[in-house]
């Protein structure tokens with residue numbers, strides 16, 4: 001079977017779909033190249049000295065793993081000089097990274113979670129990189145880009161994607177006209193189009209949630225999971241299966257592959273935070289991909305991509321995946 005390369009796919013998209021600008025195509029190619037480098041580093045493990053933690057904490061107060069920092073640097077360096085970007089923002093950096101004056105500047109903004117699933121790095125379980133591309137607002141032209149320029153709802157994303165470093169290294173992207181997946185041919189170092197028109201089944205019998213947080217959940221979330229656990233003779237009338245990889249990338253990838261619902265809802269451990277996951281680096285790009293694959297993504301009630309961000313590192317509750325199941329959770333939560 002003959003597969004298209006990522007470059008062939010993107011050039012074709014640029015020709016067929018006038019919405020894909022040459023700059024965005026180049027940007028995605030550079031991000032994909034950086035993900036390949038991160039994938040190589042991940043694959044070396046102890047041999048490359050990349051496992052383990054650093055002394056430092058990131059802006060979220062989380063201990064940084066060596067690979068969190070390395071992946072962040074790989075993405076910054078790869079994307080700094082190409083001329084497509086005005087600035088970047090990352091889960092691992094306190095504030096935005098403006099393109100230095102020595103390089104040409106473009107009109108796009110790149111946001112990323114350089115290494116998702118940090119707790120899985122040292123145990124050889126799938127981890128990933130998540131990215132989102134926005135356009136700098138028109139009013140920013142001719143002046144320095146600032147943090148507020150990034151505070152755009154997810155509906156404004158031009159493209160989004162993730163790489164998963166698992167048994168296969170894969171790249172899944174949306175340009176706003178469906179979702180496609182590429183598998184890295186590790187012998188030639190080429191991303192090959194292996195998954196066209198990815199669709200999430202509307203119904204599912206599989207949920208993903210960290211059950212150890214049950215006592216902290218809001219009552220409607222607890223009720224929904226209780227009803228799932230009740231199985232065929234319970235109110236939902238079906239037996240459910242459960243999965244929790246604890247790498248959002250891997251959990252979402254499974255949902256894109258065979259359906260399911262992923263939940264990281266608000267809980268009472270930190271009641272003033274709307275959730276654990278980050279709106280700009282995790283929830284928005286994944287919501288764009290999930291919606292483009294026919295699924296649905298909410299904060300349990302409201303559409304995530306409609307949320308107007310007020311802070312770069314804003315958190316959000318996340319319920320996404322198979323449409324009918326996400327709707328079901330919304331019905332449980334809407335009254336509370």
Ligand SMILES: O=P(O)(O)OC[C@H]1O[C@](O)(COP(=O)(O)O)[C@@H](O)[C@@H]1O
Pocket residue numbers: 091113115116117118119210246247248249264
């Ligand atoms: O360990 P928990 O609380 O189950 O959280 C798991 C979640 O945290 C995350 O690992 C957060 O991402 P980072 O590793 O990028 O901080 C998600 O990928 C995952 O869904």
Ligand SMILES: [Mg+2]
Pocket residue numbers: 113115116117248282
């Ligand atoms: Mg993450």
Ligand SMILES: [Mg+2]
Pocket residue numbers: 068091113114115116117118
């Ligand atoms: Mg991360």
